[in-house]
Amino acid sequence: MTDPDWTDSDGNSNLHDQDDSTRVQYMVERIQAKLHDYEVYDFPMSEVRALNIFFDLAQEVRGREMFYAVCMAIPRILLGLESSIYILEDEDTFVLGGCSTGRCDREATRTWDHEFSEHPVISDNHLFIPIQSNPEYNDMLPFVPPHNILGIFEMHPCRALSEHDRLFLTKFINRVGFQLHHRIIRARNREHIRFIKSLVQDIGHNVIVPNMYFKLYFNRLKRQIEQLHLVTTDILSLMSECAPQKCTTEGNRLARITAGIEAQYQEIYSHYETTSMFLETLLRRRHFEEGRYVLDKREVNLSKTIMEPLLDRFRQRFDERGIQINLALGGAPDQTIRLIMDRGLISQVFDNLFSNALKYTEPSTLPDGRRGKFISYGWQILKDYFSPNKPGIRMWVASTGKPLELKNSMEVFKPGFRADNVAHKSGTGRGLYFVRQVVELHGGQVGYSHTGNSNEFYFILPFEHT
Template identity: 65%
Template sequence: MTPDDPTIADEKYTCFSDEERLDYMEERIREKLEDYDGYDFSMRQVRALSIFFDLAQEMRGRDMFYAVCMMIPRVLFDLESRIYILEEEDTFVLGGTTTDDCYLEPTRTWDDELTDHVVRSKDTLYIPIFCNPKYVEMLPFEPPHNIIGNFVIRPCGSLAGHDQLFLEKYVNRIGFQLHHRIIRARNREHIQFIKSMVQDIGHNVIVPNMFFKLYFNRLKRQIEDLHVSTERVLTMMSGSDDADWIREGNQLARTASAIEAQYQEIYSHYEITSMFLETLLRRRHFEEGRYVLQKHEVNLFTSVLRPQLERYSQSFEERGIEVSVADGTSQDQMVRLVMDRGLIAQVYANFFSNAVKYTEEGELPDGRTGKFVSYGWQILKDFFAKDHPAIKLWVTSSGPPLELEDPLKVFQPGFRAGNVARESGTGRGLYFVRQVVELHDGTVGYRHNEFGNEFYFILPFEQEEER
């Protein structure tokens, strides 16, 4: 760790208020002023640092950056230099040199000169280049000792200790700038990969998936033909007195009905899976680096809620969970909303998935005990502003309250309550819910009420004629 390592900015500072953040920065600035007073750098050395920062921002490309790093010591201090970059955990590659020494090896490994501390060998100074340890996980590999290279300077046989301190500080600045350039280059490669992957998704996932619908349609027609043939067989056998033929005919009818029921179940899962695939893998998500909504007016219950209820019905039944519509909510009431059907469907999928895993025994206000899940919605007049109504949608599951100081903490990425550790999970489901709802200009929330744990979201009550 370098002498002026900035990792003092610990994670706890991300929780500062605005005033605390400003106070902390004032303190750090005053500490830096004291540090530079102690360094007592010459005017030429101060200018060297300023020129480095100016040119590092101006020059594009790794090679030009290396040239900046090496030419400042030559022009201002008559020092020759070369720079080694750690390309793998144990391999340094020569990035550039201001001399034409033919004996220089293009690659080197860790040794007595390229090490984790400053080394002076005869008239040559070897200074390790440190990365920013706060962002080490963003590098292609974890560098040993947080070192990403080595800066070699000569002639330094008569270099004073104060001048060596300046060179070490100078190389520290090189390290942080180099680290950021490596990250930027990696991000550019990542973006290019994503663009290529999006094209592959369309070609290898979305388009082939569309053919399944064609196959399902063909299968549906064949099932319809099977029903017609079955009816004919039963009609032909209706006048027969042969009990075996009648029994076989009835069995054929039951088999045809079972095949159709199985087809309907498989096709329902296919529709949901296809919708999720096409929603999550939209090209614009990747191109814009965020979820992009495709909003249309849909029937809330038939298009969004009911398919998810059917999807999780078997899981609820296996765990002995009774599912019902909340008091005051009428499924016969047609509620049409403008929303991104695919993303809001996944909001419900997350709610129901959590309800399957975390619903516990509880007692309802009417005295019944057991495991219960209810869902519902309510129109909220003038919720966002006058003449701007909202709709509140919720899923409630029986059980003790979550151990939370802040109810919204459950919607933070990676958060898992202390009393749900028995079930597997990533802690990202409710964070996804929050992202989707906020994209719809809505809000999310959690509360424990007399029925159990209620997770809800509130959306603007938009309809086509109002848009």
Template identity: 65%
Template sequence: MHHKSGGIIGAHFSSDEERHDYVAHRIEEKLTDYVDYDFTLLEVRALNIFFDLAQEVRGRDMFYAVCLMIPRVLFGLKATIYILEDQDTFVVGGTSGDKSVMEPTRTWDDELTDKVVYKDDRMFVPIRCNPEYANLLAFEPRNHIIGCFEMWPSSSLTEHQRLFLEKYVNRIGYQLHHRLIRSRNREHIRFIKSMVQDIGHNVIVPNMYFKLYFNRLKRRIEELHVSTEKVLISMGECGQQSCIDVGNELALTAASIESQYQEIYRHYEVTSMFLETLLRRRHFEEGRYVLMKREVNLRTGVLEPQVERCRQRFEEKNIEIGFALGGVPDQVIRLVMDPGLIAQVYANYFSNALKYTEEATLPDGRTGRFVSYGWQVLKDHFGPDKPGIKMWVVSTGRPLDLENPMDVFKPGFRADNVAKESGSGRGLYFVRQVVELHGGTVGYEHNEHGNEFSLILPFEQEENLE
């Protein structure tokens, strides 16, 4: 556990008991601090009023007014609040003095600095943010300072009053920091909403036109096959070997074009599904993944397109993908799910298999790299008459270096023995989010076949849904 005195900054706790003990200790320290401060009743009330009104008012200008008027009304002190607009520029947020004689902007100087300054009957107190969240601001402020609070007249203030005013400005700093973060978050949300509209207009809609282009290309390829057939007949009637060779070459070229078209079209379909699923407007509007569930054939609608998408890369790495480690049952499985998101779950599982599959010897004596996938219906898995369906991808290789099997599904997690492979550690966390949204669970184990990544979904079908 690491922390700084005076705040729960950078603290890490392994249990509720440890966390509670730490907070109890900090409460006792605060009690001691306030006894030492010996604030007057009016000073205590000033802090209480500040916290009450800071929660009550909306808008930054009203918050500045609260900060400025508490010293004015309760202690007869005028004040000006400066806000750091960028790394080097302070702007006047508000003042209870004469604004007409003030400069609207200032830079760091001998008054606006990182220390409390007393000059010309004025007290300048730097406004500090919460260091733990400094990186959430538009820029990381120097010495964690986000402004300055100027008060006057200060020459008659006692040491005790000056201490209180410093503590008062500290409270302003943390409240102001949270307001700046909230303001930035609102701007971020507005940007995201605007970006989603742009995505729909500039990405999703144009992508739909590719379907039209593919249909036109398909018709041209069909016409090419018809023309090729006619050419082959004419060349055959010609009887010359050179003519027959040219005809056969043309036929091979047409077949190659057809094959390339089919491969490109498969990738287009998968990529389009991923785009439309991940960039779904409701994800951004609601701030979470939103499911669009429908009944789908698991094998033909989800699994096989992902297998075909990855097949060439598996072949390039000499990985055999099939049913050598336990195959897909013969029965047709139709269940209700969000096919786009579950397809991306499989895309992540297959992507991991591409990276981490290692050579092994199978029970039948064959040696090589192998990946298999399959499923199994689990009766009453989610309760009486509530079956589940377990789906898995298993690949040969050493077990992952894990203390807890579920660690692999945590955000940013990378096992020590796979660190050399590229990756963000986000893929399996995405898998977990999607599966749990479906009401299911994820799992990892190393069994007799290798590394098995699985998911279990409720076995819902349209006729069973209300």
């Protein structure tokens, strides 16, 4: 069981929040307490060996049935007891998992009753001991087990059992519970992995491939718009020669409509390209196969390939919010930067930073006296940043506004974190955590600072280039 002094209000261990020395000291105290407990238990060598053998065989055997066989063999060898194991299938139903006898006459299912309870029970020469879960990991089960119970271990004949025998069986079945709990979790994880692998194939077939056809449709639409331009030009030419003024006016209106359709097409196509890149990057098959983000690093023109498409994507939304892009806060240098990175993931890093700027930018006064809502972005090469002859490139997005209320500047990059003074804004607290994951996967670092009148989010990557 978990020590209550080291748990939160939900019963979860908070030792991961402590430093190493505190955790070691806690474990020293727990080991000393366990040594004292075992002195009190006074288990003979045969019982100690039985526990050790159980742990060895529990790690050795595969399959739930073989594990049950190991569990039921221990009481038979030590105390001559036959047994059966019931597993909680849902909150109210126990299902027979196995019997130690060749022919099992036990009921296939049971529900909570005077024998199947949260405490050990002796009934009609049978001993019923609940199989306890590990509360630390109940959230990883299909449902939260009532009373932290995974099942019931039934044994007989039990009239001749001493108090010491019952104590040993209780402690043994506690260990059965923890082992069973982890086996259930591992089985669910294997099912989860199988599902993910199947899902990846379905994504490729049902999402990625159909999405590629949109490009074909866009190309067809583009050719139709080009034809519309040509026809409009011909009509205007003919009208200028022989048509009255009203027809010429309508022709000009047709030309403006055509130009508007093309502009809308270009905007939609730009969003399609970006969304398709994000979709294919996030749903990359290797992410699911390896259980982590996997980089596809190539040489990238930072300005042309990443920043300009993103700025086109956000410019109208910035305008609608009255946000100006102003490099007075510090801006992008003029030189062309080519470096090796995962274009899709780094594009999404900047997309997250621009999305935050869109939501959180506030009015402020610039050093030159202008007042309004401003953002800027930029990059700077840092010589020998990571080590001699290993430069870094620092990239950032800054936006005007009050500083975030943080105890530590890095806590803003934790999953689900929301600063108190922006908690009223919509958001999940996942965006900056994603930024941190991608940057650290590139071997880089993230950071936040408030400089003068703006909030700056930055990251530093190794400056790799050909």
